[in-house]
Amino acid sequence: MTGFRTRWFSRVGRGDGAVGGFLAHRAGVAGAVVLAVAALVAVIAPLFIPADALDVTRVSDAPWQAPGLGHWLGTDHAGRSVALLVVQGAGTSLFVGLTAAVLSVGIGTLVGIVSGHFGGLAAGVLLRVTDFFLVLPALVLAIALSTVLPRGLGTIVLAIGLTSWPSTARMVRAQTLTIEARPFVERARALGGGHGHVIGRHVLPSVLPLVLVNATLAVASAIVAESTLAFLGLGDPTRISWGAMVHQAQLHGAVPQRAWWYLLPPGLAIVVVVLAFTLVGRALEAVVTPKR
Amino acid sequence: MIKPSLELKNLSVHYGHKRVVHDVNLALEPGQTLGLAGESGSGKSTVAMSVLRLLPRTAHVEGEILLDGDDVRTMSWGRLRAVRWASASIVFQGAMHSLNPVQRVGEQIAEPMRLHGTGGSVGELLEQVELPLGKARAYPHELSGGQKQRVMIAMALACGPRLVIADEPTTALDVVVQAQVLGVLKRLVAEQDLGLLMISHDLSVLAETCDDLAVMHRGELVERGRTREVIANPRHPHTAALTAAFPVIGDPAHRWAEPAPEPQPLLEVRDLAVDYGRTRAVDGVDLTIGRGEIVALVGQSGSGKTTLARTIMGLRTPSSGRVIFDGVEVPRKGKALKAFRRQVQLVLQDPASALNPRHTVHDAVAEGLRVHGLADDEESQVTAAVERAELRPASLYLEALPHELSGGQQQRVVIAGALVLQPRLLVADEPVASLDASVRGEIVALLLRLRRELGLASLIITHDLGLAWQIADRVAVMHQGKIVEQGSVEQVLLNPTHDYTRALLRAVPQV
Amino acid sequence: MRVKSSALLAIATTLGVSAAPATAQEQAPTPVILKVAITQQIDSMNPFLAVFQSSTEIGRLMYDYLTAYAADDQRVTEGLANRWEPSADKLTWTFTVPEGKKWSDGQPITAQDVAFTYNLMLTDEVARTANGSFVTNFASVAATDDKTVVVKTKAPQVTMLALDIPIVPKHVWEKVTSVKDYTNEQMPVVGSGPFVLTEHVAGQFIKLKANKNYWRGAAKYDELHFVYFQNSDAAVQALAKGEVDLVNRMAPAQYESLEGKAGVTRNKAQGRRFTELLINPGAQTRTGEPIGDGNPALKDVRVRRAIAQAIDLDALVSRVNLGYAEKGAGLVPPVFDKWHWQPGTSEQREFDPAAANAALDAAGFPRRPDGTRFGLRLIGRAGRAYDEQASEYLKRSMSEIGIPLDVRLVTDNQLNEVTTAATYDLAFSGWATNVDPDFILSLHTCAQRPGADGKGGTTDAYFCDETYDKLYAQQLSEFDEGKRVEIVKQMQARFYDQVPAVVLAYENALEAYRSDHFARFTTQPAEGGVIMAQNGMWGYYGAEPAGRAAQSSGSRWPGLVLGGVVIAGLVVVSVLYARRRNATAGERE
């Protein structure tokens, strides 16, 4: 659909029996391994890539080479190695995904807990605002935001973070309400515990695991969102990211030239990493959600 | 020789390595009524489900299950489907969830009739269970708990089976409603000469309905005999524990509370009223609890007794009236309210949910101390409270998480959490309702011992008149937000003056 | 497995069956259609309102102007008027509209129509929206008879033979009450040009039919369709597939991708566009107030020259334009060779980083210990391949002379905003030029700078130079073309010398067409000229079909049917599958 995918199905893990749980865990472990490798590549690989290899002004290889011995994933429109570009792009995509998710989940958690725990006017207004943002087509808003703000990674992070928090807020609010309805919170109140005590000792610890799950899935959708914005030409053009590579591929006519080696790798990288985050999220969820 | 309509031979069920039912032998003649008693986890429901082969695929079943002489285990699917509901039907536990929420109940009753091609009409069946015909068009959520259970019964009778299995048919129901549903079931079984296998944790319910009684304990059948004999002379210690857990009102042996001296008032409730929106939940209640006195507040669900308790605790704001504690009006907010809460502690019905699943026993018990900033010497205070709640030695339990404890132990933790603040009044909302029969006696004894040793007064909120008889000095009966009768236990329970109290007492099943 | 293969079989059979009628259809005479890809939106079909390049290009097909530019050498030639005569003081112009030219509905075209159109623009300010600049200097317009129009101007105007104003039929437009609300989409739209607008679906396509009454003679094919594409990538792809016949504005890589493609002929033409690098010369408003935040070092012309000298224009042309451009010099591209200026050997700035370094040292900007002199910002348009790539090269070139670049690629709007507010040091810009160089030259006069409030400016580079302005005023009233050319070249030399901007390259216009559908197109100019985006309609008008046999629309039928069959097949398969499952489901739990 859009780059902005809500995480409705994140309830999948629940209701799975022992067998399903095991499966989810096994897939989750695989996902975690993939992520670890991707993170390692993102951090370490740039150190080994010679600066000249990705500088369009310095590369001397022929552009549009199909995969072969010299470049095993071929070259792009400027003669750069697609393989190196994908490796270089991992850093940007992961960085944006992580920070945007942290921002989004942070806002969402704060709003969710506040509107769930405190009643009254403020909560009502917060709820209204949350609902309002939920209604707004996130992609439209993010595009508008990235047009308003100066180009750069910060803008992308902000645009994604500011438009994707409502689902987290909803979820956290629902969870807060559930927790607050539990007898142990009533017991804490009866013991004389105030807002700080109830939130700090009961609500937050109970919400956090779900927030963690949500954050993991949020990274997945943030990476897709980043690639979407980059594809629409709204990314940070001075950085290589997977979405930006697809954008470049389209800009320079990879489709009519059938340059599959230019189009395929960045997209596959997105799919693999997003899938890995999703699998890890699901596995975490299966662990976190108490069995009924 | 009549062929038994149901015969279980060496029935064993296990899930993986976990054995739930072990070598059970049981036979049921046509028209016979048999009660199967046991605590949660005793395997009684597994036995019931195995009869129609309804256990999950992971269950491993051994032995024979003969339904009218045919072994259910080896039937083809087609044959099994034909047998289901036509030969034996089930009245499920918790009709709330056992009915399809988005289908009209009439349709649900008619479904097996169409399927098995049996005649009869939904109207007739509804009439038999004393429900108006119009209810056929209702959705389950539009019916009360009792009505739903009647629908379940009507459904069970739809295909004219010779055997009805009733699995905890009245568990979630109020005493009065329970009596009505049991009445219907009993009448129909007698009228139609049905075989009945009834499963319950409540001996008194079984005693009222069944001629024969079997008791299960940890997957094994430990006792079987005529109901009266089993109850009167239990041979197995577990059976004895079960019978003891259901106090007989009026029986001095079941009255554990020792007579208390004439007390001075500790808590006084004056003309209290509480509203939920437009409904008045508590309507002009006067109630006094003396120092060291145990008062039972009884009534059906929805009578307002829980709201009253919450208001006394200061967790709800009353619409009018006053609550006076130790001569001082209870403040409604701020530090003073916090200080008051040290004096009055709450014990909730379901200990499993009253404890934060992530907090250790130590954390849970110390929570009150931390809230009130009394954390110095936390260790010894917590240990003392835990041991006082009879979890000894405390060190065994302090680092445990709630789910590692049994229900009774959990309730003791909750009580310890209350005791640590050295309160003067305990408000206990159904403190034993969710506990197994054998455990409830221990908790009742603990509450009495605390009163004896610490002079701790209690307000026990309960629907269970037997519990009131067992523990309380005085009883207040609440009905539709008002206290209709109060007085000493003997006076109210043995010589009730109000019609409602009489109705409540009549509904209590008699062993 | 069985199910799958049977589904495949079903698809195959249906395909074979449906292919037959498709071939049969080819016998019927189908109209010959030229399909052209456009990537820019159409803002309006109302010629008084349409300002987009794509709209004006289609406007040229619907309406002739008073005069036209010849296809081969762009000289002024017959439009609706075939004769014109200025008075001695150059203030009164008399145009003759000959008899015999007809509107597409058969009505005669007369001088009345011309006078009506011009007068409408003089009286209705909304009608001046698109082409108002041509008439601001008009004093009066009158048709003395059906053949003669007399235009009086307030001051001598050199563009009197380049009035790019579509002449509209009086008998249609005199009924229009509000020009603003008139969409001009009463099909078919009455016009005087070689084609008649017959259908317009916004965002999708525009259909025109050949005007049988066109005074030059009807076009050699039947219909002209413009098909809207979101990006040139899609357009190129469509050309490769034969979905469209003509594509322009291709990126070099796209152009190269079509090399050797059967049935496709490429046209590398001299373009009317140039790309430049703005160097903020210390922007000021018309009143002399500083505006924006350009680096003060750039006020020094020696610094600007050094920067220009450090840019390897040849490398940019060969690596970024992939050779599809000519090295930049003056403001007028070589396609207009009359006005085009190339620096002489004495004026020429050769690429020489060492000299540039020395010049900067001399200008008082020595290198600091870290090797840099000062940093500059470079603003470009994100999503424009040229800017994205050229900025990398510039970054490297500038670092050679100790100037680290901070590259910021922004949206179109932001780029506009930045250049208008002069909040740049270096920025990419570019213009398309006209036959007459007046407009492109006017952009660099002092008067084009914004007013004191920072608004109302149309300046390109915030250039303000006394010498340049004097020359501009001179050429404006110079009616001797030879002398005017000389002045225009002097102006370009001055511009080159003062470097408020470096003209980087004159881009080639890269076009391609289906030569299996259309044998040839008329280019303008004849040698190395463009097919689309001409100063005229010759490219479309002169297209010659390659013979009817090649025109076939049957080729896409199999695919089309396949699409339907795939969906239908899926449905059938799932139904079958569900049936089969139902039959066996009874035995399961």
Next chain:
Amino acid sequence: MRLAGRLGGAAVSLLMVAVLGFFLFRVVPGDPVVSMTRGRPTTAAMQAELRTQFGLDRPLVEQFWHYFTGLLRGDMGTSFTFRRPVADVILERLGPTLLLVGTSTLIAVVLGLWLGVRAAWRRDSGFDRATTGVSLTLWAVPTFWLGMLLMMATGDLFPSRGMRDTDTAPDFVSQALDVGHHLVLPSLTLVAVVCAEYVLVMRSSLLEEMHAPYLTTARAKGLRDDLVRRRHAVPNAVLPAITLVFLRFGLVVAGAITTETVFSWPGLGLLFYDALTGPDYFLLQGLLVVTAGAVVVMNLLADVLHGVLDPRVKVV
């Protein structure tokens, strides 16, 4: 009572959208008049004239008031780019978007719910693993990339752009086939991604119902397995999925931006993308109001429908 409350909430949301739409896009940098006239011979006076024509020279508050009162009358202003009423422009593009999104949603719903039910019912079977795995993967696929890939892979089989060819015979059948032919790739792209979500939602929703006691009741009655599923499990489990479908449908209208961009599909998404480069204020505002309005309306519809399907929920 509750319906009235929901209507009120929806109205408030729309109001906020209208306000936000106006001010958000006024912050977008760039002078639309400069954009409109770029590369053309224009004088400052002509630019000023254009500004007056579009009311851009008046104070922001006044512009807002004008826009807002117009909105109430259904007048969304005039598009800079198209020189026509925004409402007309949007209405014209609504059709293609609804066609694309409608077709895809329909296919995705049918396919997704069916697969989801199958997968959940046979949990952990090969079918389940395959379906869930494919769905999770598809969910991770960026739409635009999938679209480009499909385009590249299918080669000349399908047209690469737009909704119609210009030279198709004017009769209805040819036109319909032509549109269908163009529809295949974009709708396939949308279906792939949307469907994945429906599969996962339907699956998890049914899994939640799998242990519901009423299913045991149904089995005990002697119902066949597929009857238990069709008559009892699915009617309960489908409710959240249906609600989701409606919510998503509202969002998809705006969400087709990337698909429409890749395939040059002449719908609202493409229009939005084009309007941004203007920036065409009135068109952007109108689009935001319409797309957000679609979500609001769909939310409302989802509520009403939920009330109709689920007897436990009372809407009126």
